[in-house]
Amino acid sequence: MSLRDLLRFAIQALMGHRLRSGLSLLGMGVGVAAVIMLTALGEGARGYVENQFANLGSSLLIVVPGKTETTGALPGMGGAPNDLTLDDFEAIVRRIRQVERAAPIAMATTTTSHGELRRQVAVIGTTKEFLEVRNLSLGRGVFLPEGDIRRGASVAVIGERVARELFPGQNPVGKVVRIDQWRMRVIGVLTSRGTQLGVDVDELVVVPVATAMRIFNRSSLFRILIEARAQVDLDTTAKSVVALLSERHGEEDVTVITQDSVVSSLGSILDTLTLVLAAIASISLGVAGIGIMNVMLVSVSERTSEVGLLKALGVSHQQIVAAFLAEATLLSLAGGLLGLTVGFFGVGVVVGIYPDLPAHPPGWAVAAALAVALVVGMVFGVLPARRAARLDPIAALARR
């Protein structure tokens, strides 16, 4: 029997049992697509978290109040530490040589309004260095002016989305915005940047640090951002900062975070994510495999009497197995391709809706999904046929 005849017979069989073939295709397609989409989502979540921290800047140090006992735990969870103050900030800038520039940060969430339009935003009080330390840029106007950090002017720089929502269709620069009860003149709009470190730059309002402290009625800082000089060792810089502040506070009650320490403490989270991802993939692969197995087992077993007829006509065991193998292979290939198409289409839709999510299926997941569909489809497409072909023809023929 020629390969062409074999394939023709297989295709005729697939076309002849449209419902069965369709169900098998569906089973495989759904299985493969599920694996691709689930792993793509997992991978996307992982990539998202990584991206959040990757562009912190490699020379950035973050001073937070509170002492972490062990690395990896979140800072700020210790006892009641001394506040970080503007004096601390000035001491750092003055006394630590490795500091290129630094920015104090006071932060709180409050209502900002313009006329009838209002919304909740995160208000950050800082200095003009903030722009460079965080690698931000201005879309319009200017950033905070230089000057005495203890005398805050009533000016504000606003994020892109805040500008759009409070000043629809207008240029906000020069207009007045109300922050809490305070009137501020808008002097600039930040370029859109998306979320960084859990803060959406587009939703920020930035004011001079003294102004923020006045608004919040508070004298402590949330953080101090330090950009170290190029080529200096970050660890020694961090130690100098800790030593200086410990001396000033009388105890060691601050933590200095570097990108490396963040990424390494993040490592365990990412490892967990990877494990979860692998678990999701194996479960969906298993489910897909069992689904494919059931469909193939049932649809081929239903054809036991056809196997009996073929045997009665003098078709050999090997030919019967070859025919069903060809059929199962074609079906599995088609099912795999269908799954790939649907899976990648689904991932495309997700990315279209959430562009920040770098969702793409890992290569190994695609390969494994296809391999499982092919192998399971072929094995369980052939096993029942092989079993039927072992029967005496009349026994196979009598089965429905």
Next chain:
Amino acid sequence: MIGLENVCRSFAVGDSEVRALVDVNEQIENGEHVAIMGPSGSGKSTLLNILGCLDQPTSGTYLLDGREVSGLDEAELTEVRRNRIGFVFQFFHLVSRLTALENVELPMVFAGTAPPERRARALKAIEHVGLNDRADHRPDQLSGGERQRVALARATVMGPGLLLADEPTGNLDSKSGTQVLDLLDRLNENGLTLVVVTHDPAVARRADRALVMTDGRIVRRLRGKELESIQGIGPGIAPGTTDVTSVST
């Protein structure tokens, strides 16, 4: 030539044993036309299946052309089924997704016959059973009689020496039954050995001789004039409702 010596076939059903064939001894010469009769459950189909190498005896020997069938391996059995034996079933057993012509081609596809020759031979066989104009119809577009004629074409297209038919007219009305029987007769006249299982005395009377079975044994052998005396049921009546073994002498 067929030789059966002490052929037994029993089935295990649960704990008990059903003896479908008990010590069957028989010789069938080449070119003979033999009918097998008997009440329902008497072992007719079981015997025919063994003759067709679709089933194996539990004990005893079955000689087909001098070769002992139980000694054949799977490949040899396949070869015998493919080239030596044609089988016609009561329920046709056509492949429903294939056309009449493709059904007739089927044995040749797996025998590796080249497509042009295959097509020509299948067309000839279809023509022989008078279905040229139905060649492209699928089985569900054919009448029962037409389906059985397609099955007959398929059974003979490989040129077997032995044709076995299990109640070939059991599901047909008398007119299409007669068409099928005429075709069978014609094949037999051309030298094909023919064994037909039937409940219908009219069918049996066309044979050279008849074997009457009861409870797995051949209890009577009728030939010539004796066939005329078989009484029983006409076609179309449910098999097994009347005792067809009664013979008036």
